[in-house]
Amino acid sequence: xxxxxxxxxxxxxxxxxxxxxxxxxxxxxxxxxxxxxxxxxxxxxxxxxxxxxxxxxxxxxxxxxxxxxxxxxxxxxxxxxxxxxxxxxxxxxxxxxxxxxxxxxxxxxxxxxxxxxxxxxxxxxxxxxxxxxxxxxxxxxxxxxxxxxxxxxxxxxxxxxxxxxxxxxxxxxxxxxxxxxxxxxxxxxxxxxxxxxxxxxxxxxxxxxxxxxxxxxxxxxxxxxxxxxxxxxxxxxxxxxxxxxxxxxxxxxxxxxxxxx
Amino acid sequence: xxxxxxxxxxxxxxxxxxxxxxxxxxxxxxxxxxxxxxxxxxxxxxxxxxxxxxxxxxxxxxxxxxxxxxxxxxxxxxxxxxxxxxxxxxxxxxxxxxxxxxxxxxxxxxxxxxxxxxxxxxxxxxxxxxxxxxxxxxxxxxxxxxxxxxxxxxxxxxxxxxxxxxxxxxxxxxxxxxxxxxxxxxxxxxxxxxxxxxxxxxxxxxxxxxxxxxxxxxxxxxxxxxxxxxxxxxxxxxxxxxxxxxxxxxxxxxxxxxxxxxxxxxxxxxxxxxxxxxxxxxxxxxxxxxxxxxxxxxxxxxxxxxxxxxxxxxxxxxxxxxxxxxxxxxxxxxxxxxxxxxxxxxxxxxxxxxxxxxxxxxxxxxxxxxxxxxxxxxxxxxxxxxxxxxxxxxx
Ligand SMILES: Cc1ncc(COP(=O)(O)O)c(C=O)c1O
Numbered sequence: 340x341x342x343x344x345x346x347x348x349x350x351x352x353x354x355x356x357x358x359x360x361x362x363x364x365x366x367x368x369x370x371x372x373x374x375x376x377x378x379x380x381x382x383x384x385x386x387x388x389x390x391x392x393x394x395x396x397x398x399x400x401x402x403x404x405x406x407x408x409x410x411x412x413x414x415x416x417x418x419x420x421x422x423x424x425x426x427x428x429x430x431x432x433x434x435x436x437x438x439x440x441x442x443x444x445x446x447x448x449x450x451x452x453x454x455x456x457x458x459x460x461x462x463x464x465x466x467x468x469x470x471x472x473x474x475x476x477x478x479x480x481x482x483x484x485x486x487x488x489x490x491x492x493x494x495x496x497x498x499x500x501x502x503x504x505x506x507x508x509x510x511x512x513x514x515x516x517x518x519x520x521x522x523x524x525x526x527x528x529x530x531x532x533x534x535x536x537x538x539x540x541x542x543x544x545x546x547x548x549x550x551x552x553x554x555x556x557x558x559x560x561x562x563x564x565x566x567x568x569x570x571x572x573x574x575x576x577x578x579x580x581x582x583x584x585x586x587x588x589x590x591x592x593x594x595x596x597x598x599x600x
Numbered sequence: 601x602x603x604x605x606x607x608x609x610x611x612x613x614x615x616x617x618x619x620x621x622x623x624x625x626x627x628x629x630x631x632x633x634x635x636x637x638x639x640x641x642x643x644x645x646x647x648x649x650x651x652x653x654x655x656x657x658x659x660x661x662x663x664x665x666x667x668x669x670x671x672x673x674x675x676x677x678x679x680x681x682x683x684x685x686x687x688x689x690x691x692x693x694x695x696x697x698x699x700x701x702x703x704x705x706x707x708x709x710x711x712x713x714x715x716x717x718x719x720x721x722x723x724x725x726x727x728x729x730x731x732x733x734x735x736x737x738x739x740x741x742x743x744x745x746x747x748x749x750x751x752x753x754x755x756x757x758x759x760x761x762x763x764x765x766x767x768x769x770x771x772x773x774x775x776x777x778x779x780x781x782x783x784x785x786x787x788x789x790x791x792x793x794x795x796x797x798x799x800x801x802x803x804x805x806x807x808x809x810x811x812x813x814x815x816x817x818x819x820x821x822x823x824x825x826x827x828x829x830x831x832x833x834x835x836x837x838x839x840x841x842x843x844x845x846x847x848x849x850x851x852x853x854x855x856x857x858x859x860x861x862x863x864x865x866x867x868x869x870x871x872x873x874x875x876x877x878x879x880x881x882x883x884x885x886x887x888x889x890x891x892x893x894x895x896x897x898x899x900x901x902x903x904x905x906x907x908x909x910x911x912x913x914x915x916x917x918x919x920x921x922x923x924x925x926x927x928x929x930x931x932x933x934x935x936x937x938x939x940x941x942x943x944x945x946x947x948x949x950x951x952x953x954x955x956x957x958x959x960x961x962x963x964x965x966x967x968x969x970x971x972x973x974x975x976x977x978x979x980x981x982x983x984x985x986x987x988x989x990x991x992x993x994x995x
Contacts, residue, residue, distance in 0.1 A: 393893040394879055396783045397627045403770060415891050438625050439878040443892025465878070467631040469615060470623055490629035492790060497632065514628055516788035536840065 342484040343431045343459040344507035347384050348542035348563065357595040358508075358564025359544030359555070360544055361460040361588055362387040362435065364405040365422075366414035367575050372426050374575060377585035379430045382592030387462065387566065388423065390416050390436035396470045397437075399519030401569045405576060416440055416449075420456040433460035433486065433507070438470075441557060446474050450481035460484035460507045468501050475504065488512055489535055500541035509541050510566065513548045519569050520550030524557050552594030559595055567591060609811070609847075609854040609912075616804020616882070619918060621911035624803040625878045626783075633790045638805040640710050645812065649707065657701045657818060661734070662691045664698075666817070668824040668975075673942040678958065680965040683833065684974040685821045688947065694976030695817055695845045696727040700796060702813035704731035707794030714738040714793040718782040720747055720775035721839065721903030721950065722754025723976055724798030729763035739763040742781040745773040749901040753979050772896035774905045775841070779880050792858060799842025800910035803881030807910050811847045818852025821971065829969060832856040838973035839953040840864050840924065841904035843913045845975035850922060858971075860922035862913060863957040865932070868897030870909035871917045871924035877908075883939075884911040900929040900984075901949035903976075930995075931956040936978065936985060948976035949984075 351358045355391040361383040378386055379414055391406035391414050399405070408529060416436070432455055441449040441463060453461055461483050466474060468487065478485045484507035489498050491512065502509045513528035514521070528545050535543040545568030555565045567588075574584045616622045624634050644650040658664040671682040687695035704880050707715060715732050718741070719725030725741035732739035741758055745767050748755055758765050771777040779802075786795040800807045800814075825833055836853050837847035840862040850860045864872055870885045877886035879894050887895040887907035897907040916922035927935075932949060935956035940946045947955065954972045958965060978985075989995035 358630045394776065394780050396780050397787070399784075407770075410893065417891075437878075438892070439886075439888070439892045442878055442883075443888065460969075463629055465625045465881075467624060467626060467628050469631065470625055488628040490627070490631075492629050494632070501628070512627075515629060515790060517784045 342482065342507060344385055344433060344484050345542065348508050349432050351384050351565050352542060356599050357559040358544060359591055359595055360385045360387055360564065361571055362389060362566060362568030363575060364389045364391065364402065364409055364572050366412065367405050367409045370581050372422060372534045374584050375426060375428060375580040377581040378588050379428050381585040381588035383430055383588055384564070385431050385433055385437050386428065387433045387578040388419065390419055390440055392437040392440055395437060395592045397517055399517045399569060401573050401576070411592050416444060420452050420458070421443055423458060424456040430558050431459040432457065434458050435464070436464040438463050438466050441474065447477040450477040450483050454481040458483065460486050461509065462486045464488060468504060471504060478520045482561060486510055489531065489562065491515060491531045493519035495534070495538060498535060499538050502535065502541055505541060508544045509535055509539060511535050511543055511562060513545045517547065518547055521548045524548065524554040526557045529561045532558060536562060552590050555591050556594050556598040560598065606785065608866060609851050610696060612808050614807070618912045618915035620876070621884050621914040622804055622882050623625060624881060625883070626803045626881050627787055629787050630790060634803050634805070641805055641809050641926055642920045644706055644709060650709070654705055658698065662697045662701060663689060664816065665820045666690055668821065668828060671750040671943050674939065677942065678962040678965070680962065680967060681969045682958065683825070683969065683971045684945070685817065685971060687817060687845065687973060687975050688977035689947070692723070692727045694723040694727070694732050694948065695814065695848060696724045696798060697730070698816055699798070699810050699813040699844060700724070700727040700731045700847070703794065703796045703835070704737065706736050708735050708737065709797065710794065712794040712901060714740065714780065714789065715796045716740050716782050716785045716789070716793045717796045717798060718742045718775065718778035719798060720905055721901065721948070722747070722751040722758065722980060723903060725763070725765070726754050726757050726761070726795050729758045729761035732763060740785065741765050742768050742778040742785070744768045744775060747774055750984050751902055751980055753983065774897070776894065776897070776906055781840065783880065790957055799844040800843040800847045800912055801880060801882060801884070801908065807882065807912055810844055811851065811912060814844055814848030815851045817848040818850065821849055822852035825971060832858050833971040834968040835859045835861060835965065835970045836926045837863060837954045837958055837970060838868045838977060839904060839950045840909060840913060840974065841906050842912040845973050847910065849973040852918070854921070860916070861957065862922055862924045863953045864924055864926045865899035865901060865904045866926045866928045867899045868904055868906055869926040870907060871913060872926050874907070876914065879908055882911045884914040885909050885917065900932055901953065903948070904953065925957050927953050927956040927960065931960060933985065933988065935959055938967060945974070946978035946982065947974055948978050949981045951975045
């Protein structure tokens, strides 16, 4: 069974395009809903909503700052999900949060709340393959796609096993490091995309360390698309508002489309 | 959960679990490193040449065995026989060196050239910087901004030893955030760096490996007690931050009738005030809010200023083999002064917690034999205590 995230990304691939997944921090600002709608309108294929956690070890300073700001503003898992539930977005939504947020609510209840809020998939970056079983069972039952990360440090056997258990897409980590913009695309990004493409038919998206449309084009060339987080969140933290965020997403969309033309 | 007492300190299962606690909740990037470390540890620990190298260093460099000291003056005051396991006399001033020498040798054997560590009180950072100097490795220590301020002396020691000290500015700016930063560094440098974790926490194999490196202090204490007392003590007490000194001494007495007591700071009582949760790589008791956000601990002692606890302690608490109590900062300062005055031993603020509990519980401990793990010496803390007593007009 393939879920809505996977369908959306396969459709983009079959049409000869490259996918764009955009990460936004949940409930970061009062205009969070407007931001999500603007990101969808600007051409994101899937939107990843971060549910903030106090100790985000996979994230760099920008996303951590956004987490802290959202938490100070009263963001909670339940209120982010209920805001999403009321929102009519044209593209599939995915939630990104840390294991403890899900575990604290109860894995089963968390999976069901995602489904109820209309969220199609979930990424838990501190949940490696070995710890996936408990969550995957309840997520599968609730119809939530569990997207797993594949890292450059994994050997082919490991990348294959991770790809086999992943749903929606396989999230190739573009570099050794945490989220954040880098001045140049790491060579590991192309490398992990190439390796994953040779091991799985699942859509292969590369994220972590992609900050500019040029880098996105480069990383997407070897895979099926990219995940862009920090650059977008930095824009959310700036005074430019949802329209500024949308303009940035549009730049990424146009660059990816032009690279396939 | 039922547990046979004699199984209390056995190896965790293949997923790194002690009962319901432990595991490996780390970013995928680190999984191969955790698996590689587990394999290297198993292989090295089974290798007599590795064990000999470590034993030699522990004896000739760190100064093991550490003595067992009777405290006649304190015993008379409290009405119970108090014995101290003198980990404060180890090179670098605490029990931390046992674990660090083991991990540093292992890292070198694995071909790593750089050690990354977190530190609260600075003792683990100093121990790591020391081992790095000895073995010619690079060393980078993360420390929260609050701790950099209250443990200035240890920051200077680390720098003298050639380590880079990086200040963690996020969150509570204490041990919890230093661990976050160290893990981020490890994610980015995993090919050349070994994360030299300072307590019995983190992802498998750390809780088990660090405990194994500290078993030396427990087995020494066991044979010293048997020699001195002809038997084992009635109660074994140790402070608990992550819980490495406590698990080290408990390991020597797990299969004895001794009561095992871990003492947490009231402001960082993970077992006392926490519920099971997942942070820093394992599932364990954790202080958190109603949504699962990790709470900030607050303790006078930088080494115990942590909202979680190692998973094996959660297991021991859940099974009832050990119990966990807490003391407040004022009781700790009292105990710090008491041991200094009565026995001529200035303890670190961390083990002063264990002492504070014994002092408070003297009525119920009357006539018993109590072994306290004196996990470190107080040199690092005298400046902080001086300022505090001056502020209160008591110095
Ligand atoms: C002397 C001393 N004891 C105890 C601790 C706390 O660590 P653990 O709970 O792992 O023994 C520290 C940490 O810095 C310490 O310096």
